[in-house]
Amino acid sequence: MTRTATTVWLDGHLLEDDQLHLHALTHAMHYGSSVFEGIRVYPTAQGPSIFRAREHADRLIAGAAAYGMTLGLDADALIAAIAATVRASGRSAAYVRPLAFFGGETVRLDPGKECPVHVMIGVLPFEGLVPGGEGTPLFRATISPYMKTPSRALPSTVKAGGHYTNSIRALADAHARGFDEAILRNDRGEIAEGSGENIFVVRDGVLITNDADADILPGITRASVIALAREAGITTRIRPLTTEDLAACEEAFFTGTAAEVVPIVGIDDRDLGGEGALTHRLRTTYTDVVRGRREAPGPWLTPV
Numbered sequence: 001m002t003r004t005a006t007t008v009w010l011d012g013h014l015l016e017d018d019q020l021h022l023h024a025l026t027h028a029m030h031y032g033s034s035v036f037e038g039i040r041v042y043p044t045a046q047g048p049s050i051f052r053a054r055e056h057a058d059r060l061i062a063g064a065a066a067y068g069m070t071l072g073l074d075a076d077a078l079i080a081a082i083a084a085t086v087r088a089s090g091r092s093a094a095y096v097r098p099l100a101f102f103g104g105e106t107v108r109l110d111p112g113k114e115c116p117v118h119v120m121i122g123v124l125p126f127e128g129l130v131p132g133g134e135g136t137p138l139f140r141a142t143i144s145p146y147m148k149t150p151s152r153a154l155p156s157t158v159k160a161g162g163h164y165t166n167s168i169r170a171l172a173d174a175h176a177r178g179f180d181e182a183i184l185r186n187d188r189g190e191i192a193e194g195s196g197e198n199i200f201v202v203r204d205g206v207l208i209t210n211d212a213d214a215d216i217l218p219g220i221t222r223a224s225v226i227a228l229a230r231e232a233g234i235t236t237r238i239r240p241l242t243t244e245d246l247a248a249c250e251e252a253f254f255t256g257t258a259a260e261v262v263p264i265v266g267i268d269d270r271d272l273g274g275e276g277a278l279t280h281r282l283r284t285t286y287t288d289v290v291r292g293r294r295e296a297p298g299p300w301l302t303p304v
């Protein structure tokens with residue numbers, strides 16, 4: 001695998017290159033005790049701009065608090081650090097990966113008060129992160145044999161490193177069976193989400209998605225798409241999703257920062273016949289809003 005050129009900020013300093021030195025006992029590396037974000041920077045007429053910087057910063061800080069991490073910087077400082085790292089990268093289109101993690105130097109499960117908490121920000125090119133790149137990926141999905149971790153075991157609203165072993169296993173299984181993405185069900189058998197995306201269906205012309213009580217990460221893209229749909233007068237319902245919804249829907253799509261809005265064109269042996277009309281409408285609206293080509297309903301773009 002080739003190395004991805006990454007501009008790295010660690011604990012207030014830009015590193016000379018991407019050579020990050022970590023202690024062998026870094027707690028997060030052993031136990032997944034990190035929280036992270038995935039953020040996009042888009043080229044806009046105002047220059048490179050961070051999409052929904054505030055919401056991502058708030059989610060990271062809330063997730064860190066859930067893990068007992070004190071970051072030593074608030075949302076404004078985090079956004080300023082992200083903007084500085086993006087500027088240092090010289091990129092106008094980028095993927096930003098902030099990560100807060102417990103460092104060394106203990107093998108004890110309880111990191112304890114002495115264990116240092118680090119904040120890292122990586123800025124990398126976006127290309128290649130999603131199949132199809134800037135084109136329109138069309139996903140064939142499969143209902144996963146892997147259950148979505150119940151929130152009473154690990155809270156799904158927290159984007160923690162360790163939680164992602166669940167997604168990694170489900171995605172590997174989907175890929176091994178020739179699918180692009182997995183759809184995980186929760187412990188009640190309801191639809192939860194993809195390995196790294198939320199899911200929407202269109203049924204009888206109504207846009208439907210589930211909520212945090214379905215053990216999902218309530219995505220920022222999901223919230224943006226709901227806001228754009230409501231602004232456009234599209235009837236939108238938030239309720240639990242079932243496998244029956246997947247069998248009966250006219251359209252389905254995934255949402256996520258990296259993938260944006262991705263049409264689901266097949267679910268196991270069901271063929272949904274290409275991108276649906278409502279999916280297309282929401283996808284193009286979202287695509288235009290994130291690139292500043294269409295006005296957002298709020299201050300969603302932060303120029304760096």
Ligand SMILES: Cc1ncc(COP(=O)(O)O)c(C=O)c1O
Nearest residue numbers: 196197198217219220221256257
């Ligand atoms: C499990 C999971 N669900 C949903 C999402 C979508 O969240 P967002 O739209 O905030 O990127 C992600 C991506 O971060 C994810 O990892």
